[in-house]
Amino acid sequence: MSTALANPTEMIRQGAPRLIHSDEELAEYSEALFALTAKGDPTPDEEEAIELMTLLVDRYESEHFPVPAAEPADVLRFLLEQNGLSQRDVAPELGSESTVSLVLSGKRQLKPRPHRAAQPAVQRLARCFFGVTSLR
Numbered sequence: 740m741s742t743a744l745a746n747p748t749e750m751i752r753q754g755a756p757r758l759i760h761s762d763e764e765l766a767e768y769s770e771a772l773f774a775l776t777a778k779g780d781p782t783p784d785e786e787e788a789i790e791l792m793t794l795l796v797d798r799y800e801s802e803h804f805p806v807p808a809a810e811p812a813d814v815l816r817f818l819l820e821q822n823g824l825s826q827r828d829v830a831p832e833l834g835s836e837s838t839v840s841l842v843l844s845g846k847r848q849l850k851p852r853p854h855r856a857a858q859p860a861v862q863r864l865a866r867c868f869f870g871v872t873s874l875r
Contacts, residue, residue, distance in 0.1 A: 742805045756791055759799035768796050 744750075751757055759765050772792045775785055809817075819829070826839040833839050833849070841847035 756795060759795055762803075765799050765803075767798065768792055772796060810845065811841050811849055812852075815839075815849075816843055 756768075759768055772789065775781065775789050775792070778785065781789065813828075819825070825835050826843070829837045830839050833842065838847065842849055
């Protein structure tokens, strides 16, 4: 057994990340995680911290804020409404307004456009809804 794990209770006492038990702790972890992920070139230790904190945040959120199952068309419709966007706004990312209409009607699945096959549709849509330029 490694010396780091010889006394896990002492690790926790000294401030090692621990399970999240409240919304206040979630906010603290989320803020720290955001600060770490905002760094341009994280160190290997920072990458480990990002991974660990992501697991802890995900665990808490999954237990306390479960995401209901939804069809992709319903999710797209919800995101359009919540962000005040129209089908025309996301058409460049999905190919055309008619493609967006087909996706919203459930007659077509979200698929990458041929010339953007390396970039998943979800990543292109994230750029529309959240201004995200890359997803890890």
